[in-house]
Amino acid sequence: MAVVERDGTHDPATGRVLTGSWLWDSSLVLASHLADDDSARLRLQGATVLELGAGGTGLPGIAAVVCLGAARCVLTDVRALLPGLRANAEANGLTAAQADVRELRWxxxxxxxxxxxxxxxxxxxxxxxGMPAMAATLRGLRRDGAGGGTVGWAASEVRDSVQDCMDVLREHGFEVAEVDRVTRPLLRDPDQTAAFAVYRVSLRQQEGS
Known part of the structure; x- marks a missing residue:
């Protein structure tokens, strides 16, 4: 797969560099997990995949279509990062119908x-x-279905704040379970390693539903 990074992408409101325009380790960890997990691969077949906070590369969402059998991906982030998402979709041969790039704030x-x-x-x-806003967006994406409805997978470097974020999602009605953990060299500092975890995220079923 091709990856296009756009250095120097800035937030027009604050002027700060948007590091989301770069490829980060968690994207690779998530894409690798999806490729290796039989249940994830099954859920992706013919699916519409939405990547929330896709940054400037959209690697997991694009990989879901190019490599893992998804029908289309919807790549979302703040407006300044959308050109990078379009560039990556085009670099991997995806049409606008296969890779729908949209602005979506939590x-x-x-x-x-x-x-x-x-x-x-x-x-x-x-x-x-920021987790209550994310939870509201995730709840709005929820769709019931014969296959169990919408499900999510997330990857993150293991750090103290991650558990705090998980606790907030649970308070807002989500089940969050760690399903994988790996340690790998960092892309931007290969002499250093870090632990990364993959989580399965789903909306908790209400009693009687």
Whole structure:
């Protein structure tokens, strides 16, 4: 797969560099887990996949279509990162129908008629303060179905704030379970290693439902 990084992408409101425009380790960890997990591969077959906080590369979402049998991906992030997502989709031969790039901020919703089967997230668990807004967006993406409805997979470097983020999601009605953990050299500092975890995220079933 081709990866296009766009250095120097800035937030137009604050002027700060948006590090989401780079390829980060968690994206690789998540894509690798999806390829190796039989249940994930089964869920991806013919699926509509939404990547939340896809950054500038959208690697997991694009890989789901190019390599793992998904029908289409919807790649979402803040407006400044969307050109990078389009560039990566095009570099991997995806049409606009196969890779739909959209602005989506946590707390906002996509149109109701968009059915999302699988949600992918990498390196989005870093600030517990932002988790209620993320939970609201995830809840809006939920669709019931014969296959068990919408399910999500997320990967993150293991750090103290991740558990705090998980606790907030659980308080908002989500089941979060760690399903994999790996230690690997860091992309931007290969002499250093870090632990990364993959989580399965789903909306808790209400009693009587």
């Amino acid at each position: 707390g906002d919703q996509l149109e109701h008629q968009l059915r999302v089967d699988v949600v992918l997230m990498s390196d989005v668990f870093y600030d517990p303060v």
